[in-house]
Amino acid sequence: MRTSSLAKVAVIGVAGVMALSACSNDSGGNNSSNNNLTQQPAGSGSNANSNKTYKIGWQGPLSGDNQQLGINEYNGTKLAVEQANAKGDLGFKIVLVESDDVGTADKAPAAAAKLLQDPAILGVVGPAFSGPTSATGKTYAAANMGLISGSATNATLTSSGFTTFHRVVPTDGTEGTQAAEWLAKKFKKVFVVDDTSTYGKGVADVVRKTLASKGTNVISQGVAANTQDYGAIAQRVTQSGADALFYGGYDAQAALFAKALAATGYKGLKMTGNGGKSSVFTSGAGAAGNGWYFSCGCQDATTAPEAKDFAAAYEKMFNTPPSTYSPECFDAANGMIEALKAAVQKTNGNPTRKDVADAINALDYKGITTQVKFAPNGEVANATVNLYQQKDGKIVMLGKIQDQS
Amino acid sequence: MNYLILGITRGSMYALIALGYTLVYGVLQLINFAHSEVFMSGAFGSYAIVHLLVGDGKATPSWAVPFILIAGILSGAITAAVIAWLLERVAYRPLRRRGAPKLAFLISAIGASFFLSQLAGKLFGRLTSNSFPEFFDQNAVIFRPFGAEVRVLQIVIVASAVLMMIFLDRLVSVTKLGRSIRAISEDAPTAALMGIDIDKTISRTFIIGGLLGGAAGFLFGLNFSFGNTMGFIPGVKAFAAAVLGGIGNIRGAMIGGLLLGIVENLVPLVNIDTKWTDVVAFVVLVLVLMFRPTGILGERLGRAA
Numbered sequence: 205m206r207t208s209s210l211a212k213v214a215v216i217g218v219a220g221v222m223a224l225s226a227c228s229n230d231s232g233g234n235n236s237s238n239n240n241l242t243q244q245p246a247g248s249g250s251n252a253n254s255n256k257t258y259k260i261g262w263q264g265p266l267s268g269d270n271q272q273l274g275i276n277e278y279n280g281t282k283l284a285v286e287q288a289n290a291k292g293d294l295g296f297k298i299v300l301v302e303s304d305d306v307g308t309a310d311k312a313p314a315a316a317a318k319l320l321q322d323p324a325i326l327g328v329v330g331p332a333f334s335g336p337t338s339a340t341g342k343t344y345a346a347a348n349m350g351l352i353s354g355s356a357t358n359a360t361l362t363s364s365g366f367t368t369f370h371r372v373v374p375t376d377g378t379e380g381t382q383a384a385e386w387l388a389k390k391f392k393k394v395f396v397v398d399d400t401s402t403y404g405k406g407v408a409d410v411v412r413k414t415l416a417s418k419g420t421n422v423i424s425q426g427v428a429a430n431t432q433d434y435g436a437i438a439q440r441v442t443q444s445g446a447d448a449l450f451y452g453g454y455d456a457q458a459a460l461f462a463k464a465l466a467a468t469g470y471k472g473l474k475m476t477g478n479g480g481k482s483s484v485f486t487s488g489a490g491a492a493g494n495g496w497y498f499s500c501g502c503q504d505a506t507t508a509p510e511a512k513d514f515a516a517a518y519e520k521m522f523n524t525p526p527s528t529y530s531p532e533c534f535d536a537a538n539g540m541i542e543a544l545k546a547a548v549q550k551t552n553g554n555p556t557r558k559d560v561a562d563a564i565n566a567l568d569y570k571g572i573t574t575q576v577k578f579a580p581n582g583e584v585a586n587a588t589v590n591l592y593q594q595k596d597g598k599i600v601m602l603g604k605i606q607d608q609s
Numbered sequence: 610m611n612y613l614i615l616g617i618t619r620g621s622m623y624a625l626i627a628l629g630y631t632l633v634y635g636v637l638q639l640i641n642f643a644h645s646e647v648f649m650s651g652a653f654g655s656y657a658i659v660h661l662l663v664g665d666g667k668a669t670p671s672w673a674v675p676f677i678l679i680a681g682i683l684s685g686a687i688t689a690a691v692i693a694w695l696l697e698r699v700a701y702r703p704l705r706r707r708g709a710p711k712l713a714f715l716i717s718a719i720g721a722s723f724f725l726s727q728l729a730g731k732l733f734g735r736l737t738s739n740s741f742p743e744f745f746d747q748n749a750v751i752f753r754p755f756g757a758e759v760r761v762l763q764i765v766i767v768a769s770a771v772l773m774m775i776f777l778d779r780l781v782s783v784t785k786l787g788r789s790i791r792a793i794s795e796d797a798p799t800a801a802l803m804g805i806d807i808d809k810t811i812s813r814t815f816i817i818g819g820l821l822g823g824a825a826g827f828l829f830g831l832n833f834s835f836g837n838t839m840g841f842i843p844g845v846k847a848f849a850a851a852v853l854g855g856i857g858n859i860r861g862a863m864i865g866g867l868l869l870g871i872v873e874n875l876v877p878l879v880n881i882d883t884k885w886t887d888v889v890a891f892v893v894l895v896l897v898l899m900f901r902p903t904g905i906l907g908e909r910l911g912r913a914a
Binding site: 267268269271272397400424425426427428430432433434435436437439440443456457459460463466467468469484488490491 | 611612615618619730735736738740743747748758760829832833834839842843873874876877882883884886887
């Protein structure tokens with residue numbers, strides 16, 4: 205009797221935990237895209253493929269610490285797909301399937317498996333983050349699944365044998381080098397902190413190396429990404445007397461760091477990379493975030509002239525202006541749609557994943573942030589890094605970082 | 610000096626949480642792994658009240674600040690106490706009634722911990738860096754002993770933590786409830802024979818632990834940030850602090866918490882990379898336990914308190 209009731213309690217407990225974690229996986233996502241399959245009226249085109257439906261996947265964080273970046277990206281992707289479907293000149297319908305990887309490498313294989321097991325999915329927009337990409341790049345490559353990421357920027361991703369991986373943004377290597385060159389123009393002593401993540405340490409290491417090569421004095425520290433108390437490190441930065449601080453890490457943590465730095469009264473210049481530039485940072489850091497600089501291989505969708513129409517359509521659909529990486533994912537998704545279109549035409553309506561992946565390699569499509577055209581290793585053909593700054597709670601673009609004094 | 614002050618601030622929060630572990634261990638000889646979520650619920654509970662009172666905090670008159678702080682502490686403490694009480698009812702009491710083995714309590718605690726943290730995530734969103742409205746200038750420097758800077762918020766945290774600890778210490782050593790708690794931790798069956806209502810006392814012990822943990826949740830959220838996963842790391846640290854001081858020993862938990870907080874914040878002084886902070890803290894823990902296996906002040910609630 206005793207053991208059986210104990211077993212019951214244990215089973216209920218474990219089942220409860222599993223049920224909850226299962227629920228949490230789709231809590232952040234917007235499932236409306238799944239309905240398109242059944243509810244869309246037949247396509248307006250009249251050719252043979254008009255009733256055909258192909259699927260593309262999206263992988264990124266829709267829950268967890270970094271969900272805001274993921275939601276920005278998912279919305280950008282979704283807008284591209286819905287616009288393409290609404291136009292009706294594709295000759296087929298596209299269904300978008302999202303998969304939440306929480307932005308962490310350990311959840312990524314399951315997220316990738318979800319997309320890979322559906323044979324109708326022919327290409328994936330994403331993965332959004334570098335850690336998940338390095339955890340799943342091999343699997344996707346083995347399945348010939350073409351990937352176009354709007355934001356996975358770790359420099360090593362395109363030299364790791366992930367043959368189907370492409371990205372529309374410059375690498376952390378490019379970004380970090382240019383950010384460091386800018387810092388080196390003005391400062392002799394720079395404090396560089398990373399969050400020990402694939403992305404954060406990657407970009408911070410490039411900054412350190414470049415600064416050192418320019419003769420700037422560099423102080424290096426790491427702070428684990430799950431830290432809540434930045435008091436000690438902020439104190440250390442302030443007491444070091446460094447003229448500038450560069451933080452390699454993501455928005456939520458950068459906001460905490462910004463607050464701690466403000467509390468210790470740090471007066472130097474503060475800067476972070478593309479992972480910190482988001483509304484999570486501005487709302488989390490509040491006034492402490494004013495004056496922070498951001499380097500980002502991304503476009504400001506609210507001001508860049510190429511992106512005006514996009515920004516209006518985005519705001520109409522999601523009731524919020526586009527944010528970091530929405531336009532890049534819009535481009536990545538449109539690139540994927542172009543590739544899908546080419547593959548469908550070439551194969552008479554029966555493309556395989558490999559056909560789509562090949563079509564991605566051949567892309568030359570004018571997007572709103574960049575020319576979607578890839579070098580053989582999957583890097584975007586021409587890359588621009590921009591400098592941003594938070595002013596009065598808003599992040600504004602200052603221009604190309606190489607042009608800044 | 611600045612590091613020492615940061616350490617004392619963080620340490621006093623650890624101490625408040627550690628007390629929750631130690632109190633429950635004292636009466637039940639069981640580690641309440643869901644205590645970290647009790648702490649988390651305190652932050653959310655107090656946020657609801659503080660947000661209600663001050664909105665975005667910009668228009669708060671300075672005379673109201675102390676009252677809002679007290680309201681925050683109280684609301685955090687009460688929310689957490691309710692959660693702790695429920696936790697005892699749902700996750701522990703049924704097991705105790707049926708005489709389940711210790712391991713079952715552990716599993717039940719871990720399950721409850723997951724449940725609460727995911728529930729909070731579901732209800733309030735999964736952002737980890739929610740922050741309280743800034744309703745006073747937290748960073749104003751009050752005085753500068755030996756060139757260090759002591760800030761308003763740090764004083765608030767340390768002072769309220771110390772007050773609560775003194776209160777607890779008195780409660781356990783002089784009141785009837787305190788005597789019952791000590792009696793049960795000495796020898797539960799005998800205490801029951803002497804007419805002490807064990808269930809009631811255990812329930813109240815959870816409530817006291819919850820009150821302290823919830824207050825710590827408010828202070829922690831005010832100082833750093835809060836979110837549904839905030840409990841885990843402070844929970845583990847506070848548990849370590851309780852062990853460091855001698856688990857089951859109330860004054861031990863206070864000392865252990867302070868010591869751990871200070872050690873963690875002194876890491877930058879010896880020029881070790883900040884990412885090794887946790888490593889250093891736990892090396893200290895292991896070293897202390899090697900020489901004093903029962904912690905700095907030794908085990909048992911009854912003996913020292």
